[in-house]
Amino acid sequence: MKGTWVSTLRGFVWVKLLRGDSEKLLNEATAAGITLWNIAFTPQGEMTFGVSIPDFFNLRPLLKRCGGRTQIISRHGLPFRMARLARRKVFAIGMLGFVVALFILSSFIWNVRLEGDSLIPEEKIRQAMAAEGIVPFRWSYRLPDTATLAQRLTKQLPEAAWVGIEKQGTSLVVTIVDSTKPEQKPLESPSHLVAKTDAVITRIVAENGRPKVERNDRVRKGDVLISGLIGDEKNNKSVVSKGTVMGLVWHEIQITSPMTKKIKSYTGGTQQRSYLVIGNRALQLSGYREEPFADSQIRTTVKRTQLRNWVLPFGTMKELELETIESVQRLTEEQAKQAGLLAARTQLLEKSGKEAVIKAENILHEQTENGKVVLTVLFEVEQSIAIPRPMVPTSSSKGE
Structure with a gap:
């Protein structure tokens, strides 16, 4: 027994x-x-x-x-x-008070978190949530069940296809999924595809319309690449020309690259601060008299008190401040040159489009002056060169 x-x-x-x-x-x-x-x-x-x-x-x-x-x-x-506890009345009352306070605190909604990549303005969602009582510091027992709340919120937000509400301890997580509407494409009028810059054609694929150029042809800005006029002189039809035209384009870029580089590094100096977190507020407990660093980085760690699956609205937060110092690193002429070329390549590819590829580069001029390397570089880039141009109605097809 x-x-x-x-x-x-x-x-x-x-x-x-x-x-x-x-x-x-x-x-x-x-x-x-x-x-x-x-x-x-x-x-x-x-x-x-x-x-x-x-x-x-x-x-x-x-x-x-x-x-x-x-x-x-x-x-x-x-x-x-129980007899021993009765002899320690202060302790018993304190423990009972702690349990009661814990129960009361855990009965409130301390945090309302909004999730989902919704296009509905957050202010509108918050207003609809407030109208249904979904706000922080609300007595959770006065709220309906999450399914009923989700239905009410869906009525408040007709743009939402689905609304989900989940209670996680003392937090409410609201997930909004937008309704998918068919994309409304603008009405397209008949058009040509023309060259947006001078180039040499490397590839042409006409999905709709009539190709006017071939591979290795040299074209100038504004030349028709794919015509929107199909058929012969007697039987023709205007269409929206579509396709892919790639060409070699030459870009002359001047690059100025400094021979120094600023670097941030840690000195080893640290400061720690601790806070008591209650809801969305923090009360500093330590680290008052420390001298602030001139330059630093702060790393924050937050620990919420958890009782099984219940996340309570209080906890601790620690801040670790790391002192940093900015130093200047001197570069050789070759290092500065390569850094400038790398930056120029990156900017050029971003400007030329997703399918752009640098085929060649040629340094036309190079000199060092005032602690900087100055370069003039000719880049050969294969990129998309076609842009649409609306067709102007004419009595003949000479306007292609």
Whole structure:
């Protein structure tokens, strides 16, 4: 029986029989239906055993008949714990107050988090949520269940296809999914595809319309690449020309690259600050008298108090401030040159489009002056050169 929840609930004691006939006591206890367990004998021949509190009081008449006397070795179970707690009233009241405060704090909604890449303005969503009572510091038991809240919020936001609300401890997570509307494409009028710059054609694929140039042809800005006029002179039709035209384009770029570079590095100096976080507010606990660094980086760690799956609205936050210093690194002429070329390539590819590829580069001029490397570079880039141009209605096809 030792260690069972029943014995712990009822309470039990460990008893030593100081004198009397132990064998007779055991027989009397068995006849009276009194349960004794873990019966053992000390080296001095004294019997020890465990007995529940109700059976302990029923044991007294048997002890008188056996001429025995007992000594309580230890007391265990809920009744004794409650008695000890009653003697420590301040502690008991404090613990009860803590439990009550914890229950009250965990019954509030402390944080409302909005998730989902919605195109609906956040202010409009927040207003709809406030109208349904989905706001911080709200008594959670006064809110309907999450399914009902989601239905109400969906009615408030007709642009949303689906609204999901999930309660995570003391937080509400609202997920908005926009309704997908068919993309409305603008009406297209018949057009040509023309060259946006001088180039040499490397590839042409006409999806709609009639190709007017071939590979290796040299074209000038404004030349028709794919015509929107198909058919012959008698039977022709104007269409929206579509396709892909790639060409080699030459870009002459002047690059100025400094022979110094600024670098940030850590000095090893650190400062730590700790905060008590309650809701969305933080109260600083330490790190008041530290001198601020001239330049630094701050790393923040927040730990919320969690009770099983419940995230409570308070916790701690630690800030680690790392001192940094800015130094100047001197570059060789070759290093500055390569840094300038790399930056120029990156900017050129961004400007020329996603499919652009640098085929060649040629340094036309190079000099060093005033701590800088100055370059004039000719880049050969394969890129898309076609742009649409609306067709002007004419009586003949010469306007292609």
